[in-house]
Amino acid sequence: MLNKLNLLRNKIDILDLKLLDILSERLKLVKEIGLIKNKYGLPLYVPEREKSIINTKKKEAKKKGISPSFIENIFRYIINESYSYEKIKIFKKIKPNFSKILIISNNKQKISLFKEMLITTGYNVDYIEEKNLYIKNDITYLFKNIGMIILDISKKFFTKLVKNLSFLPKNCVLVDLSPIKEISIKKILKLYKGPVLGLYYLFDYKKDLLFKEYIIYCHGRKKKNYSWFLKQIKIWGLKIQNMDIIEHDKYIFFIKSLKYFFMLIYSTFLIKTNISLNKMFMLSKTMDCLHLFILKNCFSQNPKLYNNLIKNSKNNTRNIKKYLDYINNLAILDNKNKIIEITQILRKIKKLPIT
Known part of the structure; x- marks a missing residue:
């Protein structure tokens, strides 16, 4: 039994070495591609090419009885490593004589x-x-x-x-x-x-x-x-x-200002209810701990910075009042109509397209 096991392991070792040789050859070709891209000012990252490689390999994997997601993970690692090989010391300079x-x-x-x-x-x-x-x-x-x-x-x-x-x-x-x-x-x-x-x-x-x-x-x-x-x-x-500038600022408001605004509400809730952050960390899973860590460090800088972010645009204060009204309006959880409304909101969010 041991002899057969060792024989099979030796075969795997030989295949692993062949795999390393193939990867080495692939990376040499990638370096050559980097030189051509530099010469003609082509982008380092071409999403269509990467997508095509992964989709083709997943289809081939399925035919051979290999898990497509397993192959996708492998090729994502290979492609990401390839970019660092493809990058050469100097990128193509679009404006050679720029000041x-x-x-x-x-x-x-x-x-x-x-x-x-x-x-x-x-x-x-x-x-x-x-x-x-x-x-x-x-x-x-x-x-x-x-x-x-x-x-x-x-x-x-x-x-x-x-x-x-x-x-x-x-x-x-x-x-x-x-x-x-x-x-x-x-x-x-x-x-x-x-x-x-x-x-x-x-x-x-x-x-x-x-x-x-x-x-x-x-x-x-x-x-x-x-x-x-x-x-x-x-x-x-x-x-x-x-x-567009207006659209940009609208979304930055959501990302920045409301992030700190909701953190403030969350923090206030914790303080008012005398909850121990240390005990929450102790009882939380990894992802929950990450959320708590963000909360813990959110106000480590000067609080005036966050206050300025919230008030940076004329629309921010008005919008925040509007969101508070929404929250207050939904907070009546003993009302059956409100429970139905919240369920509908969650269903709509679930259907939102995310690319």
């Missing part, structure tokens, strides 16, 4: 990946931290010979800096990364007559690659002047999505 890019940010860690991608692509980038820039002094020297300025700054600093934007070079592309576009871009467009682009990135800045991440863009003015930059972002492997 300097200036980044002003209040969070060095958050903007670092974006900055690194620009540098990796061969652009000349200057970075200044918000706290090191004194607006009371003459800062117009910073704007000399720059082709783009990227702003990822606090609301307070933005109010001070915005007055200096009229000194930017005529065709300098101004990229605004603030979460609420309606307020910032309106002010920018009043004081600066050049090209303006709003970006809102959704990627994890702790990663070393941007492929498969999303970035939302909102047109401000003179699209032709920054269309190349959107192409450059696609080459990095990002998925880009256009949104």
Whole structure:
């Protein structure tokens, strides 16, 4: 019995080595693809190609009696690893002779990946931290010979800096990364007559690659002047999505302001009922613990920041009152009609399309 077992294990070991050789050959081909993509400025991530590979392999797996979901997981790992091999040191630079890019940010860690991608692509980038820039002094020297300025700054600093934007070079592309576009871009467009682009990135800045991440863009003015930059972002492997400024802010309100608003309600409930967070952690499963961890750390920063997020738009306060009315209206759980209404709401949510 042991001899037969060892024989079978030896056969598996031989197959495993062959599998490693095949993966090694595949990654060599991937590197060659990376060089071609770089030469012709093709995007790192092509979702249609990835989808096609996985669907084909799942169908083949089913024919061979192998679990399609098992094969899908394997190929997702292989493809994700392939992207890091496909990425070469320098991406195709859409604007070879572009002037300097200036980044002003209040969070060095958050903007670092974006900055690194620009540098990796061969652009000349200057970075200044918000706290090191004194607006009371003459800062117009910073704007000399720059082709783009990227702003990822606090609301307070933005109010001070915005007055200096009229000194930017005529065709300098101004990229605004603030979460609420309606307020910032309106002010920018009043004081600066050049090209303006709003970006809102959704990627994890702790990663070393941007492929498969999303970035939302909102047109401000003179699209032709920054269309190349959107192409450059696609080459990095990002998925880009256009949104109207009003629509963008509407959804950011839901994502940001209401998140903190509901956290506040949840926290108030816990305090009023004298619930121990430690005991909740002890009795909770992994996913529940994650929710509690978010709750525990939600207000670790200055509470004024969250208060400002809620009140950042004129519509926010009115909307919050409206949601409170909805909650109060549904809270009468001993009413049979209300129970029916809640059930209908939950059924509608279940049917919402999620892609």
